[in-house]
Amino acid sequence: MKKQIKAPLFETLLSHAKRDVVSFHTPGHKNGRSIDSKLKSFTGEDVYSFDVTVFPEVDSLHDPTGPIKKAQELMAQAYGVKNSFFLVNGSSQGNIAMFMAACDPGDSVIISRSSHKSIMSGVILSGVWPIWIQPKIDQNLDIIFNSSADEIKDALDKFPEAKAVFVTSPTYNGVTMDLFKIAELCHSRGKILLVDEAHGPHLKFHQDLPVSAVEAGADLCVQSTHKILSAMSQGSVLHFNSDLIDFNRVRKIVSLLQTTSPNYLVLASIDLARRQAFVQGEAMLEKVMQAADYGRKKINQLGKFTCFTRQHIMSLGYDLDPTKLTINVTRTGFSGYQIEDILAKEYNVQVDCADIFNVIAIMGMGSDKSDVNALVDALEEIEDKYQGQQQNWILQIPSLSTEMVMMPRDVYFAAKTKRVPLSKAVGYISAQTLTPYPPGIPVLIPGERITKEISDYLTDMSAKDIRVSGQETETLRTLKVVVT
Numbered sequence: 001m002k003k004q005i006k007a008p009l010f011e012t013l014l015s016h017a018k019r020d021v022v023s024f025h026t027p028g029h030k031n032g033r034s035i036d037s038k039l040k041s042f043t044g045e046d047v048y049s050f051d052v053t054v055f056p057e058v059d060s061l062h063d064p065t066g067p068i069k070k071a072q073e074l075m076a077q078a079y080g081v082k083n084s085f086f087l088v089n090g091s092s093q094g095n096i097a098m099f100m101a102a103c104d105p106g107d108s109v110i111i112s113r114s115s116h117k118s119i120m121s122g123v124i125l126s127g128v129w130p131i132w133i134q135p136k137i138d139q140n141l142d143i144i145f146n147s148s149a150d151e152i153k154d155a156l157d158k159f160p161e162a163k164a165v166f167v168t169s170p171t172y173n174g175v176t177m178d179l180f181k182i183a184e185l186c187h188s189r190g191k192i193l194l195v196d197e198a199h200g201p202h203l204k205f206h207q208d209l210p211v212s213a214v215e216a217g218a219d220l221c222v223q224s225t226h227k228i229l230s231a232m233s234q235g236s237v238l239h240f241n242s243d244l245i246d247f248n249r250v251r252k253i254v255s256l257l258q259t260t261s262p263n264y265l266v267l268a269s270i271d272l273a274r275r276q277a278f279v280q281g282e283a284m285l286e287k288v289m290q291a292a293d294y295g296r297k298k299i300n301q302l303g304k305f306t307c308f309t310r311q312h313i314m315s316l317g318y319d320l321d322p323t324k325l326t327i328n329v330t331r332t333g334f335s336g337y338q339i340e341d342i343l344a345k346e347y348n349v350q351v352d353c354a355d356i357f358n359v360i361a362i363m364g365m366g367s368d369k370s371d372v373n374a375l376v377d378a379l380e381e382i383e384d385k386y387q388g389q390q391q392n393w394i395l396q397i398p399s400l401s402t403e404m405v406m407m408p409r410d411v412y413f414a415a416k417t418k419r420v421p422l423s424k425a426v427g428y429i430s431a432q433t434l435t436p437y438p439p440g441i442p443v444l445i446p447g448e449r450i451t452k453e454i455s456d457y458l459t460d461m462s463a464k465d466i467r468v469s470g471q472e473t474e475t476l477r478t479l480k481v482v483v484t
């Protein structure tokens with residue numbers, strides 16, 4: 001594995017930059033010469049000489065034969081898969097590619113209803129029929145769990161026509177599924193397993209972390225190398241490790257979805273993130289995990305904040321990536337959004353995201369104990385300084401049954417639509433996705449029949465002035481529906 005010390009794309013770009021080549025190629029800033037001076041004085045000049053275009057020396061992302069090919073081969077070797085593709089539009093691109101590469105229009109796919117929004121893009125662009133399975137709510141922890149392996153088995157029994165299963169593991173909270181079991185369930189029936197592992201590019205590199213999708217046997221898996229490892233934003237990887245999917249089709253689909261002007265700095269950062277993870281990952285992640293454990297312990301010693309542990313999640317049949325800290329704030333009397341705001345504005349601590357119940361602090365290769373101390377100190381001070389009011393918020397999923405009567409793609413691209421008052425929408429087919437937060441699970445998806453209970457539920461949201469993601473007007477008094 002001596003080869004893993006190399007970073008072929010980075011090394012090529014570096015040697016190109018050192019030659020100070022006269023640029024008659026895009027981009028127009030010409031090695032940074034015409035970049036805005038304020039930006040340049042902030043960033044330094046050198047970085048712009050990495051911003052090149054496709055030419056033989058630096059290789060092409062679409063048809064790699066040189067350093068990009070070598071870098072992708074090293075990536076595949078590091079993860080133990082057949083092939084890896086560098087992506088410059090994040091795991092969002094990878095999720096869409098997985099649907100389009102693994103499925104034909106009209107195929108059906110089992111998918112958890114609580115998935116990232118790019119999954120809906122994948123469903124629409126690939127033309128598959130989604131078979132939704134409902135996630136579960138944990139009202140003690142105030143988080144959502146994806147379906148268990150047993151529930152996926154039930155779905156496979158019930159829908160033997162499904163061509164593939166699409167799962168998200170880890171979730172935003174770091175909760176992972178029993179992927180070995182799920183891969184076994186899928187492959188024993190000839191079904192494809194697709195995994196959104198956007199939050200798990202590091203799992204492979206420390207033995208104490210939960211099992212990764214590549215180890216468990218996913219056919220395709222996407223990882224945001226930029227989320228936890230050290231790649232720059234937009235840098236992701238799609239891993240191919242399948243006997244069920246045509247490799248050439250994956251290659252063509254990835255190319256179809258990729259810009260012809262990728263940012264080589266992003267590509268080089270993916271190359272280097274792989275090298276770092278392979279060479280130093282175990283040691284670096286050990287420190288990150290220790291800092292996270294320390295933070296979790298400290299937070300749980302505070303009076304009003306709690307942070308669930310890996311043991312607890314394991315007792316529920318899942319596993320936890322301990323580098324993610326989900327901090328429950330309900331005892332403060334403030335929402336997670338309010339605590340996020342206070343942390344950012346008063347303490348210069350920016351968490352990754354928040355919901356009503358929690359703030360989620362994501363650690364990465366660059367995190368250290370001093371960051372954790374800053375977070376813990378801020379939370380301690382917030383506890384003393386602020387008095388919220390006891391709230392009665394409860395995380396729940398409305399028990400609404402849904403019926404998919406048109407393919408989302410047909411609704412999105414072909415169907416004529418109109419707006420009708422919510423009160424008159426019953427019986428129509430929805431032409432929009434509507435997702436109330438919490439719990440962040442869509443109530444309606446394009447192609448689903450609007451039932452009386454869904455209309456009543458949305459009317460209640462509208463009466464309470466609760467904004468629903470996907471509503472296209474200021475108030476939720478009308479719905480976009482298919483004209484039949």
Ligand SMILES: Cc1ncc(COP(=O)(O)O)c(C=O)c1O
Nearest residue numbers: 089090091092116196198224236
């Ligand atoms: C579970 C999940 N999947 C996919 C994505 C999309 O990843 P990216 O931002 O790399 O496009 C995200 C982004 O937050 C995510 O949380």
